[in-house]
Amino acid sequence: MITATPRPAPQEHARPAPPHAVRTARQEDAPALAELSRPFVRSGALRERPVELYAAHAADFLVAEAADGTLAGCVGLRTHRAAPAEGGGRAGVVYNFCVAGHRQGSGVGAALLRAVLATAHAERLGALFTATTGGGGLFLRYGFAPTTARLAPPSWAASLDPRRNARILTKSL
Template sequence: MITATPRPSATPAHLRDASLVDPLRVRRAGPGDAAALVALSEPFVRAGALRRRPFDVYAARAADFLVAEEPGGLLHGCLALRVHPDAEPGAAAAGVLYNFCVARQRQGSGLGARLLGAALTGARAQSLAALFTATTGSGRLFLRHGFAPVPQGLAPRAWARTLDPRRGARVLARAL
């Protein structure tokens, strides 16, 4: 007897849109999300991809974060956007993206692109001139979304001073 494993039927094109089949919703975080942000970030901290931040920082800066949440409340991703006003009067402010995490089981699902897209939309709504980020990884997702490597000196000074040169992070930027 020969047995065959049934093949899944092809997904119709109208159902391939992630927003139609993905139950996760992207929303702004609140102070009550601080513990979940810490938990989501911890594997990335252990791997050396993120700097450790205390719970108090997550609670105080919760409004910086966009989170991807399943209907039951579990967070599967986060990305923070912090605005850095320019020191020169009349100049446009820049934003910094930080603490970008997508849970291991959701990596490769397009969730990172959804979070980054939502952050770009938010940055445009705030009339930011540019976005910066630092990455110790490949930065492929950022590069696919129009970011490019730039000298650290072009980034907001207050943020650039916090970068640890021992981590070897590359600074990427995108004009808006």
């Protein structure tokens, strides 16, 4: 008689979630953009924006769309005249960057940030700026560095609420 040590049955390995399609938002995405942003507004990480504002500025937004058609994340990119100290060219401001709680850690934020960087390069922007009330880890991993409001686009810097104590980050392109 031959005895063998039982082997565990082969198990299927968890497959990574398929990549999310990143696309430009459309006006009809405005309610979903507002809903996606709502938890971040409640936490104080984002400013509240009405649905109408999302609709009016839909072209600013890139969205990550999950396979089921829901929005997994979004990020806005608006072009501004750069600060005179930066040569006065054009700079981009990254804003309203958020990823649905259940999608965080799955690469959605990185995909959105790579898409923003590609868009900024295609538009020949000289730099990108953002303000964050968090640590900004993803931005820092992608080459952003702390800066001051003096170097940011003046119209955007003037709109920052000092009570939020946001950290300003920039990346030269």
